Amino acid sequence: MSIYPSMKLIENWFSERYSDNLQLSFRVSDQLLSVKTDFQRIDVFETYDFGKLLSIDGTVQLTEKDEFVYHDMITRMPFYYSDTPPENALVIGGGDGGAAGELLKLGLKSITNVEIDGQVVEVCKKHFPSLTASFNDPKVNLVIDDGIKYVNNSKEKFDMVIIDSTDPVGPAEDLFNEKFYSNVYRILKDGGVVVTQSGSPFYQPRAIELANKGMKKSFPYVASYVAFIPTYPSGFWSFTMAKKSEIKLRTEKVQNGNYFNLEIARSSFALPEFAKKLTL
Ligand code: SAM
Numbered sequence: 001m002s003i004y005p006s007m008k009l010i011e012n013w014f015s016e017r018y019s020d021n022l023q024l025s026f027r028v029s030d031q032l033l034s035v036k037t038d039f040q041r042i043d044v045f046e047t048y049d050f051g052k053l054l055s056i057d058g059t060v061q062l063t064e065k066d067e068f069v070y071h072d073m074i075t076r077m078p079f080y081y082s083d084t085p086p087e088n089a090l091v092i093g094g095g096d097g098g099a100a101g102e103l104l105k106l107g108l109k110s111i112t113n114v115e116i117d118g119q120v121v122e123v124c125k126k127h128f129p130s131l132t133a134s135f136n137d138p139k140v141n142l143v144i145d146d147g148i149k150y151v152n153n154s155k156e157k158f159d160m161v162i163i164d165s166t167d168p169v170g171p172a173e174d175l176f177n178e179k180f181y182s183n184v185y186r187i188l189k190d191g192g193v194v195v196t197q198s199g200s201p202f203y204q205p206r207a208i209e210l211a212n213k214g215m216k217k218s219f220p221y222v223a224s225y226v227a228f229i230p231t232y233p234s235g236f237w238s239f240t241m242a243k244k245s246e247i248k249l250r251t252e253k254v255q256n257g258n259y260f261n262l263e264i265a266r267s268s269f270a271l272p273e274f275a276k277k278l279t280l
Helices: 067-080 098-105 118-127 129-136 147-153 170-176 178-187 205-218 262-267 273-278
Strands: 012-019 022-036 041-047 052-056 059-063 088-093 110-115 140-144 158-164 188-197 221-228 236-243
Touching: 012 041, 012 052, 022 052, 022 118, 041 118, 052 118, 059 067, 067 098, 067 158, 067 188, 067 221, 067 236, 067 262, 088 098, 088 147, 088 170, 098 110, 098 129, 098 158, 110 118, 110 147, 118 129, 118 140, 129 140, 147 170, 147 178, 158 178, 170 178, 170 205, 178 188, 178 205, 188 205, 205 221, 205 236, 205 273, 221 273
Parallel strands: 088 110, 088 158, 110 140, 158 188
Antiparallel strands: 012 022, 022 041, 041 052, 052 059, 188 236, 221 236
């Protein structure tokens, strides 16, 4: 027995650094993979409290335990705020397959998923097979390409465009600018919705500001909404949607998720003052 009763054996931790002075740490039992691709560094950890965790460039992308919040809110919100039930969608990013999976549950007939980094898909197939199962469905067309280039060249029009990307640095930087959103406007059908994840209003004010400013240049109706995602910085996360027509909820035949329901659909647009200011 140790002569130091409070001494612990060696412990391993994965930490996402928010600043030089602040980090969120997960105690991990194993590091399952670490790979450097042409675009980014990908790591997978087995954590004690959140199951497997996918990190890209040191930032949490998803965990088995709380991915449902993010994937509900990036799919069901635009689905029920579209003027009519959407039939086709374009997902940009989303190489884990989680967004495509939720869209299949909502009954979409065709989903094009454009992910820039094929290695994200391969890693997720190995470690998050229940999410990537969506890519085996014939209704899902997985394209490995830059989403910006894809949108620029697309002749097809979509009922929903879902930007399920990393934060506005590196390959995702230009997914937050007004030129990109003006191309999204061109390929979005009239009653449709475009939505992007727009970061933590508290720790990453730039993402929600960029999304609002950029979308407002092209779209008459833009609004940010928020969700509680425990493993993202501050746990308080934003998404920003835009439409060519009024942002109005469709309440018929609503399919709840594990987070999403009608009360959430209505109340998630309520922003505290500090966050509202970032959207003006
Ligand atoms: N849930 C996540 C979050 O907000 O932290 C997003 C997850 S998903 C894994 C993000 C994906 O966006 C990454 O796999 C990344 O490779 C992809 N991505 C980044 N820039 C992209 C681009 N320009 N075109 C297509 N995919 C892109």
